[in-house]
Amino acid sequence: MHPVSFYLVTDTHYFENKLGVEGKAFDDYMSREQYFMKESSDIIKNTLDRIAEDKETDIVIIPGDLSKNGELESHKSFIKELYRLKESGKKIYVITAGHDYGDDSFAFRDDKKISVQGARFETLHEMYKDFGYGDAIAFDEPTHSYVAEICNGVRMLAICCDSENQPKGAMDERLMSWAKEQTEKAKEDNCSMFAICHYPIIPSVPVFDLVGDAKIKEWRKVASFLADNGVKLVLTGHMHIQSINEFYSSKGNRLIDVCTACLVGSPAKYRKITVDENSLLTVKTIDVGDFGWDTNGLDVQEYFDIQFRKAILGKIFRALNGGKGIVKHLKNFGVKFISTSTVGTLAHLLFFRVDKQLGKRKLTDFISDIGISIFKGDMPYVKGTPEYELISSFLRRFSFVLKKVEPKLSKDGVKINLEEMLLNTIGNNKDFSDADAEFMLK
Ligand SMILES: [Fe+2]
Ligand SMILES: [Fe+2]
Structure with a gap:
């Protein structure tokens, strides 16, 4: 070129x-x-x-x-x-x-x-x-x-x-x-x-x-x-x-x-x-x-991230809003659970082991950490990290559901492996970065 x-x-x-x-x-x-x-x-x-x-x-x-x-x-x-x-x-x-x-x-x-x-x-x-x-x-x-x-x-x-x-x-x-x-x-x-x-x-x-x-x-x-x-x-x-x-x-x-x-x-x-x-x-x-604004003592990137965290949770809570009867009760329970629990509480409920430090993290922070890291690129949650291990256990536990859904999602003759797809979404396993990279264009 x-x-x-x-x-x-x-x-x-x-x-x-x-x-x-x-x-x-x-x-x-x-x-x-x-x-x-x-x-x-x-x-x-x-x-x-x-x-x-x-x-x-x-x-x-x-x-x-x-x-x-x-x-x-x-x-x-x-x-x-x-x-x-x-x-x-x-x-x-x-x-x-x-x-x-x-x-x-x-x-x-x-x-x-x-x-x-x-x-x-x-x-x-x-x-x-x-x-x-x-x-x-x-x-x-x-x-x-x-x-x-x-x-x-x-x-x-x-x-x-x-x-x-x-x-x-x-x-x-x-x-x-x-x-x-x-x-x-x-x-x-x-x-x-x-x-x-x-x-x-x-x-x-x-x-x-x-x-x-x-x-x-x-x-x-x-x-x-x-x-x-x-x-x-x-x-x-x-x-x-x-x-x-x-x-x-x-x-x-x-x-x-x-x-x-x-x-x-x-x-x-x-x-x-x-x-x-x-x-x-x-x-x-x-x-x-x-950009010339008072960012309340925060680093500019942190200032941006706070808005994104708010948006991720705002969207989840909005999706859990409304409904009638039992649906309304379940949604209200969902909002309360997400707002007040830690990763450890969720893991305990599902009988998972979780890393001690990660277990103390608020569920709302954990959810927004994952969301933000996906959009930043070079997602850090690769094999060996506590976050990977937790999500991987969760996906394995529900693998019977994933296997049922996979054939319906396959397109263009390409078979889908949902577990692999989700784990490669939270952790960058490519051999180049999403931020700075070099390629020969010959
Ligand atoms: Fe846009
Ligand atoms: Fe667009």
Whole structure:
């Protein structure tokens, strides 16, 4: 691959604070949201300023979910920030995604969540014309996918799977044949090509293979299509997770998917990516740093994590809310048990042995530790850790249930082993990191 270097920032979810960031409805919403809204504009401003200072690279790529939920006002303010970055000498390439348009845009007024005007899909490419679309050497009108030559000999295939004109999160036959033309043209012109797509092409962690919206539809087919047509690298977002994965097509071609976290929520990372003259790909992860807010004495990353912990538990407790009769009683018991128990209490109840220290940990902390570690990447709970041993015993105890469910979950002729899938989701057993990694792209 020809040399190139760029920043990768994704899922910026910019929210214009004039739309309301106070009140009961806002607080209630934030009790189960993974990422920040009130802080988002300052996080983005500060991160883009830091990127502007780096004179080693002049390219910034943002693969979708630019705004919180498509609010026109958020787009306008975000675009202003992009122009500021452009003035510093950077070329910026974006694609838009599901959170960038539609009728679900909202604001907060007088303790209420209210609807506000959202952007229309058909106007997005015009709004962002100076950030990729205007430089396109090929443009797919129905989806707003495009190709841009971001530097000499390097083309970016920007795949948009979140248009109004095709199934969401999918690459249909028509879009694939347009993309094939582009890969062939790149070869003819002696250019290297990599891709960006909002949706992960390869599930970020094994268990996401079972979650419909967590990756592109028919992902093995799409991954094989890209790899077999000379695309060796794809940059993705959407799941707000840090992961790096590789996939080999049946012809033996490899695709690497670098999925990057949401910029404005835990784990709050972005990346710097370089391919050198020997085709060595280097992926480097950078933490979102100080964004000018008082973080109550906490490290910036801890400040982000607190919100994520709140969101994980908020979602669980909300799911346990409501119901009638016995269901209501059981749900209430569930809430009380999770809120007041330790890991040891649960282990005792199920007749498991548990490491003494882990046994003292509050159940709520344990649940959020696992959740946060999955989204941070390089999940630490590998064989030999007390957490692995506990979860492994639990899965073995219920293996008769897992074995019954597995055949129903198998897809594309690939057999599923739920125990292995779940254990590889809590512990990274790949031979490379989800944060900083190197690959030869020859
Ligand atoms: Fe997102
Ligand atoms: Fe998304």
